[in-house]
Each structure stands twice: as structure tokens, then as C-alpha cells.
Amino acid sequence: MVESPWGPLPGWLVFTFALILGGSLGSFANVLIYRLPEELSLLRPASRCPKCGRAIKPVENIPVISWILLGGRCKGCGESISIQYPLIEAASAIIIMFCVFKWGVTYQALAYGLLFIGLIALILIDLRHWLLPFAITIPLTVVGLAGAILFGMRPWADSLIGMGVGFAIFLVMLLAGKWIFKKEALGGGDVVFGMMAGAFLGWKSVILMMFVASFLGTLLAVIMLISGKEIAGRSVPFGPFLAIALVICLFTGDAMIAWYINMFAH
Numbered sequence: 001m002v003e004s005p006w007g008p009l010p011g012w013l014v015f016t017f018a019l020i021l022g023g024s025l026g027s028f029a030n031v032l033i034y035r036l037p038e039e040l041s042l043l044r045p046a047s048r049c050p051k052c053g054r055a056i057k058p059v060e061n062i063p064v065i066s067w068i069l070l071g072g073r074c075k076g077c078g079e080s081i082s083i084q085y086p087l088i089e090a091a092s093a094i095i096i097m098f099c100v101f102k103w104g105v106t107y108q109a110l111a112y113g114l115l116f117i118g119l120i121a122l123i124l125i126d127l128r129h130w131l132l133p134f135a136i137t138i139p140l141t142v143v144g145l146a147g148a149i150l151f152g153m154r155p156w157a158d159s160l161i162g163m164g165v166g167f168a169i170f171l172v173m174l175l176a177g178k179w180i181f182k183k184e185a186l187g188g189g190d191v192v193f194g195m196m197a198g199a200f201l202g203w204k205s206v207i208l209m210m211f212v213a214s215f216l217g218t219l220l221a222v223i224m225l226i227s228g229k230e231i232a233g234r235s236v237p238f239g240p241f242l243a244i245a246l247v248i249c250l251f252t253g254d255a256m257i258a259w260y261i262n263m264f265a266h
């Protein structure tokens with residue numbers, strides 16, 4: 001049995017629901033990944049085969065299962081359907097199951113689930129288009145702040161100050177990059193990402209996230225240099241590092257900060 005606001009529920013029921021919810025959210029994440037960068041409507045038209053234009057029926061749109069039953073091909077023209085669709089759907093289902101396993105049937109589980117699935121969408125969009133769309137980061141900021149104010153996920157003041165600090169750090173870096181290096185290393189998308197991260201992490205961990213992301217970025221550059229892979233002229237967007245750093249800081253931020261302070265206390 002799993003505890004829930006409606007009393008204990010059978011485990012199989014909760015996890016079946018988590019699986020269906022996760023798969024559906026993954027399906028929606030796929031829509032975001034393909035349509036947001038093209039500035040297409042999220043609602044219309046219904047999904048179509050990009051090659052032959054054949055409308056995808058609801059029964060062919062069941063997360064993961066439909067892709068397997070169709071053999072990864074469009075029923076109309078045989079064009080192969082990217083394996084990214086079922087992979088994102090499966091990953092999202094696993095994420096929601098994990099969150100329910102860790103936080104139970106709570107707002108917290110849903111909020112972190114939405115955050116993690118949103119981060120996957122942000123990573124893929126940033127890698128392809130160098131964009132961190134506001135349409136993802138702003139709603140997630142609201143999810144994080146609401147979690148703090150209404151459900152005690154963090155002290156609400158910490159969440160609110162975190163938003164301000166996250167926003168400010170990135171804004172300063174963006175402006176400094178423009179003035180000092182005469183190039184745009186960061187964009188408005190990063191600034192709002194900072195605000196979103198602050199809502200979930202609080203002000204201390206959002207600063208830590210910045211350092212962890214920079215460290216990860218440097219680490220990758222060093223690895224690419226040592227392995228002899230060409231990196232000249234091939235830069236990587238910062239968003240994926242930020243997303244990974246956010247997750248690391250969410251789980252270990254408080255412990256890392258305590259360890260750091262402790263180091264100087266002696």
C-alpha cells in the first residue's frame with residue numbers, strides 16, 4: 001500500500017497510474033521538443049506523418065506501445081518514425097515512477113517529475129536549436145514556487161530569493177559577456193532558466209549549480225582536448241550542463257554546502 005492524500009492506495013494501482021501519466025507527459029514532451037523551436041501551435045494540427053501527412057489516429061498514439069506495434073514506421077508511407085519518441089515516453093514513465101517511489105503520492109513527486117521531464121525537453125531543444133524556451137521554463141518556475149508556498153517543498157522565502165538570485169547571476173553573466181567579450185555567450189533563455197532553477201533549489205544551491213555547470217562544461221572541453229577530438233569552432237550549448245547541474249544540486253546541494261562550510265569552520 002502507498003500513502004496518498006486519499007488514504008492508503010494499492011501499490012499496483014499507484015504505479016500503473018504513474019506509468020500512464022509518465023508516458024502521456026513524455027508524449028507531450030515530444031510535442032514540445034518538435035514544435036516549440038519551430039513556433040508551431042502545440043494543439044493544432046493533430047500529429048501527422050511529416051512525410052505523407054497522414055493523420056496519426058489516437059490509437060496509434062499510445063506511448064511506446066504504438067511505436068512498437070507499428071514497427072517504428074508510418075502506416076501510410078512506411079517512413080521510419082524516430083526512436084526518440086518512444087525513448088522520451090519510456091524515460092518519462094520511469095521518471096514519474098521514480099518520483100512516486102521516492103516522494104509518494106504528493107505534489108512534490110509531480111512537481112519534480114514535471115521538472116525532470118521538462119529538463120529532458122530543454123536539453124534536446126538546446127542541443128539542436130540553442131534555445132531554452134520560456135514556454136517550458138516559466139511554467140516550471142510557477143510549479144517550483146507553488147511547491148514552496150503551498151506544499152512546503154522549500155521555505156517559500158528561500159525559493160523566492162533563489163528565483164531572484166538565479167535570474168541576477170545569469171543576467172550579470174549575460175551583460176558581462178556582451179561588454180567584455182563582445183559576444184553573446186548566454187541568452188535570455190539562460191536567465192529565465194536561472195530563475196526557474198532558483199525556485200526549486202533556493203538561493204544557495206542555485207549559486208552552486210552555476211559552479212557545477214561550469215565545472216562540467218570545462219571537464220567536457222578537457223576530455224575532448226585530451227581525446228584529440230576537434231573542438232575548434234564547434235561549441236556546445238550551456239543548457240545541458242545547467243540541466244545536469246540542477247539535478248545534481250537538487251539531490252546533493254544542501255550536503256555539498258554543509259561540507260564546504262564545515263571545511264572552513266575548523
Ligand SMILES: [Zn+2]
Binds near residue numbers: 049052054076079
Ligand atoms: Zn507517412
